[in-house]
Amino acid sequence: AIDIEGRFDRLTERLSKPKAGEGGGTNLSRGLSTGIVLFCFGTLSILGPINSALYGDETFLLTNATLDFVTSMVLASSFGIGMAFAGVVLFCWQGSIFLLAQWLEPLMTANLMCEITIVGGFLILASGLSILKIKEISVMNLLPALLVPPVWFAILPLLPLG
Numbered sequence: 001a002i003d004i005e006g007r008f009d010r011l012t013e014r015l016s017k018p019k020a021g022e023g024g025g026t027n028l029s030r031g032l033s034t035g036i037v038l039f040c041f042g043t044l045s046i047l048g049p050i051n052s053a054l055y056g057d058e059t060f061l062l063t064n065a066t067l068d069f070v071t072s073m074v075l076a077s078s079f080g081i082g083m084a085f086a087g088v089v090l091f092c093w094q095g096s097i098f099l100l101a102q103w104l105e106p107l108m109t110a111n112l113m114c115e116i117t118i119v120g121g122f123l124i125l126a127s128g129l130s131i132l133k134i135k136e137i138s139v140m141n142l143l144p145a146l147l148v149p150p151v152w153f154a155i156l157p158l159l160p161l162g
Helices: 004-016 024-040 043-055 059-079 082-107 110-131 139-158
Strands: none
Touching (some): 004 139, 024 110, 024 139, 059 082, 110 139
């Protein structure tokens, strides 16, 4: 098993250097991982930079920014500084999608974007269930699922389909 969440927790605990008697690293890692999943892997977070780069339409991007702002304010009361660090990750994530969108334009079919949207939706659902403490799910360990649609659409033309 890759155990992305475990590695991530250990890294953030080392970086946060909690004082004696404090458990700051856990709160930082939970906040950062929650923020990354909620802010980076939703439909608007992926389609927003693409629509902005390819069509000059910032509607999704601005809607996503508004929703993320409100959500981060609410979650910052529970997770603290981890939400601010998630903003830095979100900037890098959406910035890289924006910069790569023109290069990847021929590969960005409607079907591929639909499948990525579905996977992202399930990741957000799983994260919501964890936040509400309905079901504890290690969402960070599910992130490689975002690679399944691009890989599928890459090998689909190679398959001999009747």
